[in-house]
Amino acid sequence: MTEEVEQKRPTLEGEAALRLWRQGPDAWNSWIDQHPGWNISFEGVDFSTERDPYGNLSFADYHFGDGNVNFSNATFGKGDVRFFGAIFSGDNVDFSGTNFGDGNVIFYDTAFGHANMYFAGATFGTGNVYFSDAKFGNGDLYFYGTNFGDGDLYFYDTTFGKGEINFSQTQISNLHFSPETTGTSHIKAEGLSIKGRAIFNLPPSAARLKSFNLHSASFDGPLTLRGNLSIIPDLRGTRYSHQVDLSDLKVKLPRISPTLGWPPKLSLVAEDPQDGARLRRLKEIAETNKDHQAALRFSADENRAKRWIETSWFGSVLDMAFSAFSNYGQSILRPSFWLGVIFALSMYAYKAKQIPKLATDGWADWVQAALLSASNSLPFLPQSRELRTGALQALYDTTDPSSFIDALMITQGVLSFIFLFLIGLGLRNRFRL
Numbered sequence: 001m002t003e004e005v006e007q008k009r010p011t012l013e014g015e016a017a018l019r020l021w022r023q024g025p026d027a028w029n030s031w032i033d034q035h036p037g038w039n040i041s042f043e044g045v046d047f048s049t050e051r052d053p054y055g056n057l058s059f060a061d062y063h064f065g066d067g068n069v070n071f072s073n074a075t076f077g078k079g080d081v082r083f084f085g086a087i088f089s090g091d092n093v094d095f096s097g098t099n100f101g102d103g104n105v106i107f108y109d110t111a112f113g114h115a116n117m118y119f120a121g122a123t124f125g126t127g128n129v130y131f132s133d134a135k136f137g138n139g140d141l142y143f144y145g146t147n148f149g150d151g152d153l154y155f156y157d158t159t160f161g162k163g164e165i166n167f168s169q170t171q172i173s174n175l176h177f178s179p180e181t182t183g184t185s186h187i188k189a190e191g192l193s194i195k196g197r198a199i200f201n202l203p204p205s206a207a208r209l210k211s212f213n214l215h216s217a218s219f220d221g222p223l224t225l226r227g228n229l230s231i232i233p234d235l236r237g238t239r240y241s242h243q244v245d246l247s248d249l250k251v252k253l254p255r256i257s258p259t260l261g262w263p264p265k266l267s268l269v270a271e272d273p274q275d276g277a278r279l280r281r282l283k284e285i286a287e288t289n290k291d292h293q294a295a296l297r298f299s300a301d302e303n304r305a306k307r308w309i310e311t312s313w314f315g316s317v318l319d320m321a322f323s324a325f326s327n328y329g330q331s332i333l334r335p336s337f338w339l340g341v342i343f344a345l346s347m348y349a350y351k352a353k354q355i356p357k358l359a360t361d362g363w364a365d366w367v368q369a370a371l372l373s374a375s376n377s378l379p380f381l382p383q384s385r386e387l388r389t390g391a392l393q394a395l396y397d398t399t400d401p402s403s404f405i406d407a408l409m410i411t412q413g414v415l416s417f418i419f420l421f422l423i424g425l426g427l428r429n430r431f432r433l
Contacts, residue, residue, distance in 0.1 A: 009067055013041035022050070025061045032065045039067035039090075048077025048101070055079035055103075063087045072118075073097040080127065084108040091139070094118045103127040104151070110134045114161065117141045124149040132156040138183075140164040148172045152196075160184045167192045174221070179203055185210045192217040202227030214238055225249045232278040232301070235285065244285050246294045253279070253301045258308065265308045267320055276305035292432050300328035326422040329429050335422035339377065342419065346412045347373040353405060354395045368394040376409050377416040 012020070017040060020028055032038075051057050060082045072094045080103045093115045102125035114137035121144075128151040138161040145168075152174040160182040167189040175194055178201040190213055198219050202209075212233040219240040225233070226248040233251070253275060258265035270276065279302035286295035304323065307316045322328055326335050351369040359365055372391035375384040392399050 009039050011039040029063045032063050036065045041070040043070045044073045046075045058082045061085040068092040070094045075099045077101045079103040081105045083110050087111045088115050089113045092116050096120045098122045100124045105129045107131045107134050112136045115139045119146045120144045123147045127151045130154045135159045137161040142166045143170045144168050146170045181205045187212045190215045194219050196221040199224045232275045234278050236281045263313045269308050270305040329425040332426035335419040339419040342415050343373050343377050376412045
């Protein structure tokens, strides 16, 4: 909407708006149907004397048309404020600086359309604030500097569009953020302060998030983060005094194709150079809370994020190998498979280099090749030396075969040691207490 068009919109405000509101939702909605493009302004209005005999203040089922709606710096006094079932269809809804007083504030099942919602600097009292089942479109939602008092803030089964959600510098007693869907691209909560429990239970649609920023937030109660994200949430600088549960948080490191250069980068590169530090913080939190499996996941992605950026070229190549052959010590199957491959290839090579005159028509030669390969793969077993000597004698008629066989045995021994180490590392990480 252009500024010129906005200036042409008439505004229902002040005492005229109050008189129409007092007549109830039917009269109000009828007027809106006839004047859908008008702006509505209750800016600075004191509603504390407008409550019903039960102490409630209701905007339930009110339709606010296609214009902007302004409740900035209004005062609602003590008691519940109800907006459930209300419909906003304009571009902006402004509750900046509003004082909601002591009582529940209910935006249950409210439709906000594609409006930008502003709660910056608003103050809530001792009641709870409900945005459960509310429907937000593609507008932004700003709670910057909002004080939610001593009540809880609920976002159960809320629907969000593509707009930004901003909780930066906001103070909340307890937060329950469990939306049904979210198409939002950014959740900002820098400097967020939560006195009690905080739950971020993100739906599958949160995979579309481009950033989730909790930098410098403080949590004085338990914090739970759940969801499958395609980005790395930023918890750097956070302060917490209770357990942080990241066991159900799965993240995917965004990576892109490398640019041309020398020496060449042999794999994908982290899209954001800061992701390594973000993952390091997630790993630190998981380790502090004794969540070893989550710490392993974050540590693996941290190494991937540092590859080619913080890690040297040779170190990055070794990191690629560590990832490919054992998933950073998280897999037992991968190194076991490669140990078997080394065993089989070595056995075939030993048999292929057997002295022809010693070859037989049966399986005895293959058995000897298998014993020689096994003795090199498992040299720490007490029988390995005796088995190796017997196999060499049977295959080559000597215990000192050719230089090729010596080199092959050394290579097999080194590779087997590496894969045995990776198997042991995987077992340790799997059964760590």
